[in-house]
Every structure is written in C-alpha cells, then in structure tokens.
Amino acid sequence: xxxxxxxxxxxxxxxxxxxxxEISDVPLRFIKSINATFKxxxxxxxxxxxxxxxxxxxxxIEAMIENYLxxxxxxxxxxxxxxxxxxIAEEVEGKTNKLLD
Numbered sequence: 001x002x003x004x005x006x007x008x009x010x011x012x013x014x015x016x017x018x019x020x021x022e023i024s025d026v027p028l029r030f031i032k033s034i035n036a037t038f039k040x041x042x043x044x045x046x047x048x049x050x051x052x053x054x055x056x057x058x059x060x061i062e063a064m065i066e067n068y069l070x071x072x073x074x075x076x077x078x079x080x081x082x083x084x085x086x087x088i089a090e091e092v093e094g095k096t097n098k099l100l101d
Contacts, residue, residue, distance in 0.1 A: 010089070028058045030091070032082045034065060039077045044068070 034046040046068075051061050069079065 026081070026083065028062055030084055030088050032084045035080045035082070036069065036072065037077050037080070038072070038075050040075075 028048065031048055033048060035043055036045075037043045046061075046065055048061065051064075052058075056064070069076065
C-alpha cells in the first residue's frame with residue numbers, strides 16, 4: 001500500500017494520535033528517520049530505509065542508534081523521529097481485518 005492510497009485527513013488523524021508517542025515505544029520498522037539535533041545547531045539524521053539498504057538489520061540499527069545517542073548524550077539538544085505512517089496503518093489494518101474475520 002503506498003502513501004498515495006490514503007487521504008490527507010487520514011494522515012492528519014494518525015499523526016495527531018501518535019504525536020506524543022515516546023521513541024522507545026515504537027518498533028524501529030515503523031520509523032522513517034531519527035534526527036539528533038545538537039546544542040550547536042548541527043544535526044545527524046538516521047534514515048532507516050537507507051541503512052537497511054546497506055545490509056544492516058533492525059537489531060544492528062537499533063544498537064547503532066542507541067550507541068550514538070549514548071556517546072553524544074551531553075551534546076544533543078533533542079531527538080526527533082519521523083514515523084512511517086503507511087507502515088503503521090497497514091499493520092493496524094491487517095490486524096483489525098484478522099480480528100474482524
């Protein structure tokens with residue numbers, strides 16, 4: 001299912017619902033990217049799909065990101081993550097359909 005199959009209203013509802021979710025509560029497969037912004041204004045972005053394409057698996061990516069955030073903890077101002085709303089919606093839709101069948 002592609003992003004184009006969902007209406008803008010659909011995305012707005014989902015984004016509103018998940019805007020307050022903590023990163024530790026979200027499986028990595030549902031995250032598009034993680035952006036660490038440093039106190040000096042610079043940032044580092046982890047593009048999950050690009051890292052997967054380089055042959056890393058989810059446990060390796062998770063360990064890499066956790067290590068990075070730990071090493072630079074004192075220098076990081078904030079960490080933002082961008083969710084893959086389509087992947088979340090597909091997962092929920094699939095489980096809902098199974099439940100209702």
